[in-house]
Amino acid sequence: MGLGLNYSSSGLTNWIIYAPHRWLFKKIKPKRYKEGVGFYSFMFANGSFTPDSLPATYPILNDRPYASLTYFQTNSSFLDIDKHKMTTIGISIGMLGTCISKEVQTTVHNMLNYDTPEGWEYQISNGGSPTFLIAYQEDLLLTKKPLKEREKKGATSSTKRFGGEWKGGWKLNVGWYNTVAGEISFRFGCIDPRNWTYNVNPLGPSNLADKDSTFQRREKYYLKKRKGEVYFFTTLRTNLVIYNVLLSGQGGKDAVNIPNSEVRHGVLDGAAGVCLSPVLGHTLNVDLKGKFNFRSPEFEAPGRKPRWHYWGGLELIVSFFHK
Secondary structure: OEEEEEEEEHHHOOOHHHHHHHHHHHHHOOOOOOOEEEEEEEEEEEEEEOOOOOOOOOOOOOOOOOEEEEEEEEEEEEEEOOOOEEEEEEEEEEEEOOOHHHHHHHHHHHHHOOOOOOOHHHOOOOOOEEEEEEEEEEEEEOOOHHHHHHHHHHHHOOOOEEEEEEEEEEEEEEEOEEEEEEEEEEEEEEEOHHHOOOOOOOOOOOOOOOOOHHHHHHHHHHOOOOOOEEEEEEEEEEEEEEEEHHHHOOOOOOOOOOOHHHEOOEEEEEEEEEEEEOEOOOOEEEEEEEEEEEEOOOEOOOOOOOOOEEEEEEEEEEEEEEO
């Protein structure tokens, strides 16, 4: 279960909270990174994790513990226009063990007449503990030809395409989730090729960093009115898990946690579903996704057979944009 609200604006460029992002990017700037565009966003979010048996009023020592995370995340993305490669740096600060997830989940389950979760008092860092996460990610568009052709044509090119699109990437996380992950993603349907990053038109009118003649046709293409999208998507991800605070705790005296020695350090996960992204204006974007997710066993606890996890649901992502 989770909830997130995202806000993006070119006006965030000079905010002091993004100084660490810019400093990090300068230090690790990829070689031959030429024409680049930077865009910034922040998000408030909450995530919740529970064991299988929600009605249990006692600690379940051989299942994943209750865990909740409420956090504020800042993201800076730097797009290499010529290579169609995006580098993203994320810095998050948050709190483990608050009562937010308990209250929300209990209310929703009571409304739907589901089992009431009775074990939130045994969650990781119950009562609250600060935490953080620093993430570095690179994404590369693999099917570049359709987008390049449209960039060359400029204002005469269509912003809508029916077809498929592949991208690959990798990510490093340090903090509450210490992992190295590789990912490949595919989407197919009625798509806007400009949105291959799955961020709405990052090369919008206020974000174009260079206005010289080499960008004339490209600029006109990216400034065209955006179109709605409907597409099928799928993602497959391999993860090397070094340490997961939401399973093994953050060093405090937890009622329940999974020792890192029992955590599986190779995890496979993925998702598939359908996304509807209607046009609601220049400053608001809504993505409604119906998703099916899976994850390979994350741990091997005594007396419990390792099991795959499968879950589905609806995901609503609301993004606010400001020039």
